[in-house]
Amino acid sequence: MSIILDGTSGITTPNTDTPNNFAFKNLLINAGFTINQRAYVSAATLATTVYAHDRWKAGAGGGNYSFTQNASSTTITIAAGKSLIQVVEDKNVNGTSFVLRWTGTAQARYAVNSATPAGAYAASPIVITGQTAGTTMSVEFNAGTLTTPQLESGAVATSFDQRAYSQELVMCQRYYYRVFPALNDCSLASSSWVSSATTGSGIITFPVTMRIRPTVLEQSGTAGNYSIQSDTGGSTQCSSVPIWGSSSPFIATVNCTVASGLTVGRGCTLRSDATTGASAFFGWSAEL
Numbered sequence: 001m002s003i004i005l006d007g008t009s010g011i012t013t014p015n016t017d018t019p020n021n022f023a024f025k026n027l028l029i030n031a032g033f034t035i036n037q038r039a040y041v042s043a044a045t046l047a048t049t050v051y052a053h054d055r056w057k058a059g060a061g062g063g064n065y066s067f068t069q070n071a072s073s074t075t076i077t078i079a080a081g082k083s084l085i086q087v088v089e090d091k092n093v094n095g096t097s098f099v100l101r102w103t104g105t106a107q108a109r110y111a112v113n114s115a116t117p118a119g120a121y122a123a124s125p126i127v128i129t130g131q132t133a134g135t136t137m138s139v140e141f142n143a144g145t146l147t148t149p150q151l152e153s154g155a156v157a158t159s160f161d162q163r164a165y166s167q168e169l170v171m172c173q174r175y176y177y178r179v180f181p182a183l184n185d186c187s188l189a190s191s192s193w194v195s196s197a198t199t200g201s202g203i204i205t206f207p208v209t210m211r212i213r214p215t216v217l218e219q220s221g222t223a224g225n226y227s228i229q230s231d232t233g234g235s236t237q238c239s240s241v242p243i244w245g246s247s248s249p250f251i252a253t254v255n256c257t258v259a260s261g262l263t264v265g266r267g268c269t270l271r272s273d274a275t276t277g278a279s280a281f282f283g284w285s286a287e288l
Contacts, residue, residue: 005064007030007252008079013069013285015194018129023153023161023163024161024163025150025153025158026151026152026160026161026163026271027092027093027098027151027152028055028086028088028090028139028149029054029055029086029168029171029172029175030053030054030055030056030168030171030172031148031149031150031160031161032072032073032074032148032160032162032168033053033067033069033073033074033075033105033143034070034071034072034073034074034165035053035054035055035165035168035169036052036053036054036069036282037054037173037176037177037178038051038052038053038054038176038178039182039282040052040053041257042065042066042067042068042069043064043065043066043079044064045062045064045256046058046062046063046064046065046082046130047062047063048060048061048062048063050063051176051285051287052065052084053076054172054175054176055086055172055287056084056085057084057085057086057087057287058082058084058085059083059084059085059117059140059142060083061081061082062081062082063078063082063083063084063085064078064079064082065077065078065079065082065084066079067243071165072162073147073148073160073162073284075104075145075146075147076145076146076147077145078084078106078141078142078143078144078145078146079121079143080143081143082143083140083141083142083143084140084146085117085138085139085140086139087115087136087137087138087205087288088136088137088138088139088151089136089211089281089288090134090135090136091134092218093131093132093133093134093135093136093137094133094134094152094153095131095133095153095154096129096131096132096133096190097127097129097131097153097154097155098127098128098131098137098151098152098153099125099126099127099128099151099152099155099156099157100124100125100126100139100149100150100151100152101124101125101126101149101150101157102124102141102147102148102149102150102260103124103145103146103147103148104144104145104146104147105144105145106125106141106142106143106144106145106146107121107122107123107138107141107142107144107197108121108122108126108139108140108141108142108149109121109122109126109140109142110126110128110137110138110139110140111137111138111139112128112129112130112131112132112137113130113131113132113135113136113137114136114137114138115136115137115138115288117139117140121142124157125157126136127155130143133271134190136288139151143229143272148160148199165250168265170207170208173206173207173208174208174209174210174211174286175208175209175210175211175285175286175287175288176283176284176286177207177208177210177283177284178218178281178282178283178284179204179278179281179283180272180280180281180282181271181272181280181284185227185235185271185272185273185277186271186272186277187269187270188202188204188226188270188271188272188280188282189202189203189204189254189269189270189282190202190203190204190205190253191203192267192268192269192270193265193266193268194230194262194263194264194266194267194268194273195255195264195266196262196263196264197214197260197261197262197263197264198239198257198258198260198262199255199256199257199258199262200228200255200256200257200258200262200268200269200270201245201253201254201255201256202253202254202255202256202270203251203252203253203273204251204252204253204254204259204282205250205251206249206250206251206252206284207250209250210249210250210284210286211248211249211286211287211288212286213248213249213286214284214286215244215245215247215248216243216244216251216284216285217242217243217252217282217283217284218253218279218281218282218283218284219241219242219280219281219282219283219287220241220279220280221241222241222279223237223238223239223240223241223277224237224273224276225238225272225273225276225277225278225279225280226238226241226242226256226271226272226273226277226280227258227271227272227273227274227277228256228261228262228268228269228270228271229268229269229271230261230262230266230267230268231266231268232266233265233266234261235271235274236258236259236261236262237273238256238258238273238274239257239258239259240255242254242255242256242257242282243255243257247284249286254270254276254282
């Protein structure tokens with residue numbers, strides 16, 4: 001396979017019979033809609049600025065969309081009057097000219113040097129100029145089908161950058177991380193201890209360094225989904241939902257509360273409850 005290297009388009013191939021398969025050219029993360037840590041359900045209501053599949057958030061009119069999840073790239077259908085936005089972190093913007101391409105009936109618009117796209121929508125591909133390197137940029141897709149969107153340096157659209165699932169997940173976890181048990185009655189923290197007669201505290205280590213320090217804990221909203229098991233063997237359902245303790249970009253603590261009966265200084269386990277804990281989770285966001 002022959003290649004062309006120039007200052008406008010970067011590394012390209014001379015014709016469509018030899019597609020560009022170089023990795024990590026796509027500035028959009030989770031462009032195949034394979035990572036769904038928040039477990040967004042097809043066609044569910046998605047309010048303005050709320051995230052669904054990782055790295056994709058609803059536009060000003062909401063962002064409802066439908067899909068059938070595939071193991072590989074998934075086609076979504078954005079509902080009428082809705083849109084989805086992805087903001088590209090400034091650290092990933094290394095040029096001034098880009099091309100946005102995708103497959104489907106949805107149209108797109110963009111913003112240079114901004115997290116808020118504006119202006120008219122257009123069909124694929126779109127050449128973007130005037131961006132400042134090291135500054136946030138963003139893209140937005142409106143109603144219609146959408147598959148494999150790609151934002152890359154240069155002015156020539158190339159083949160889709162199909163990254164490994166494991167790599168895509170790690171890239172998503174810089175912005176959002178959710179831990180949840182595979183089965184009821186499983187541990188939700190790597191280590192935990194009794195910090196008061198009614199409180200168990202736990203440590204969660206993030207799998208990758210998050211973009212910024214998260215300051216809010218996401219959880220199921222139901223106290224009964226969680227329990228504390230003491231090192232003496234007893235398990236007590238929580239009396240209130242878990243709350244955020246503290247965090248850094250690397251680690252977080254969580255506090256769970258029961259009515260009484262814990263012994264300060266003893267070990268314990270923060271768990272999904274054996275009978276109601278299927279929906280239990282802890283989540284942290286460092287989204288843009």
